[in-house]
Amino acid sequence: MRAPSRTATIAAVTCALGLTLAGCSSGGEDPSGLSGPLPGAGASSQEIAMTAWLAGMNDLHPGVLVSYDPVGSGTGREMFLNEATAFAGSDAAMSADELEKGRERCYGGEVVELPLYISPIAVAYNLPGLGAEHLNLQPETLAGIFNGDITTWNDPAIAETNPDVALPGTAIVPVNRSDDSGTTENFTEYLAEAAGDAWPHEASETWPISGTQSGTQTSGVVTTMQAAEGTIGYVDAAQVPDDLGTVAVGVGDEFVPFSPEAAAAVVDASPAAEDATDLRLTIDLARDTSESGTYPIVLISYTIACSVYESAQDAENVRALLTYIASEDGQERVADPRVAGSAPISDDLRSRVMAAVDQIRAA
Incomplete structure (x- = not known):
């Protein structure tokens, strides 16, 4: 990233003052050695889930200062493409024009789109x-x-x-x-x-x-x-x-x-999107299905990242966050009806997500 976002700056100041914020470092020792800011922004639909995920991430990696600003999908994607954030949440897949802009933002790499939050x-x-x-x-x-x-x-x-x-x-x-x-x-x-x-x-x-x-x-x-x-x-x-x-x-x-x-x-019951890849696991939802027991007004909210980051720190921190969100523990945490009541991803989808996450690296 070229510069920290205003969200990350506010998060850092808030944590420094000792105020409560999901993603504030607990000050504990991180065995992985990960550290530094990790700002994100995007879909407000993910806000509750993301708060829970950031708390779980903080338990595992207290040295990483993760924040998430629920500004909406469109603004979140824009902030990501402008390098104001390291990751984004979006209730819609990126357009062809956004993907093209993503090549420059991702230092010649590709945009990564992972369907990690599934909710009606x-x-x-x-x-x-x-x-x-x-x-x-x-x-x-x-x-x-x-x-x-x-x-x-x-x-x-x-x-x-x-x-x-x-x-x-x-x-x-x-x-x-x-x-x-x-x-x-x-x-x-x-x-x-x-x-x-x-x-x-x-x-x-x-x-x-x-x-x-x-x-x-x-x-x-x-x-x-x-x-x-x-x-x-x-x-x-x-x-x-x-x-x-x-x-x-x-x-x-x-x-x-x-x-x-x-x-x-x-x-x-839905197929992969026509332009899906091994890094962009987008889905073409069957909105007009007549299959019994299906609820077709579904939101698949993607976590968006880069396959290539400027620094090793950013790449390692993003990999750690996505690994936790995709994990059984991360998915079960937000599936709790007292939290977000989302639908956990399947084991097959998790394996494809992790194959994409493993490709994230530094330039």
Whole structure:
């Protein structure tokens, strides 16, 4: 890296003052001899998981000062490409243009993209006292709601799939991310592939409809939803508060609520992306699947790094972090429903991840 990020500087100052921050060195001796700053930034969906991973990393390597700023996927990738961080979190794979820029950023090496955080995206709503565990909604209905075509909660399209629920005539207020977001790209990709003509927009990190209610990052969407009844939005499932209800989505002949198991099932049913490599383990999610037990509104959040770093210290520190995140202990730590409730990666995927991590080196 050419210069430490503002995030890393703040982290270092905070730790020096003795304040609490995930990633602050505990001051213990690190048998591996690793040390130095390791700043990261990116997807806010990874925030809870990353906090847990940084704590585990600190236990193993207290000399490495790891930090993570949940600024959103797009900003995180930009910071990584500008060498403000050593790694990034992104809810979407890098574009061809970003990968080309990555060659220079990675000192002639390649961008490494590893699918280390797999989580369902929940469609949540604020309808107190509804009494239903989940509202059952077809993908076409969800598309109509978020496109502004279905405007009240007792609309016939909603009532048809929820015959035993006393639906109110409350106005529907869709809430979306205001910042460029991989969560938005994953959600709009699902609508585009599963809802057909009901969603007349392409998948995009930027919400395609203007004049909507919105919030910055995951926390902003949740706060906006909690402020008014009748709201509906899409958020990382780990960050849905207890006072919001969630949707079971139509898949084939059934309605499937989100769960780590259902998220893992759709990943297993999906092929590798067309341009995937042994360093870029990107996945083409089967959003329009009809396979039983799958939840297709899934977020695969990639941890992005370089195959080549300027210094041996950066390369060694990044390898250590990615090794811990991919480990059984790291994956089980965030799979705990009290933490993030994510779906642990499979043993096969772990072996391919470690083969990529082993190629990370210094220039």
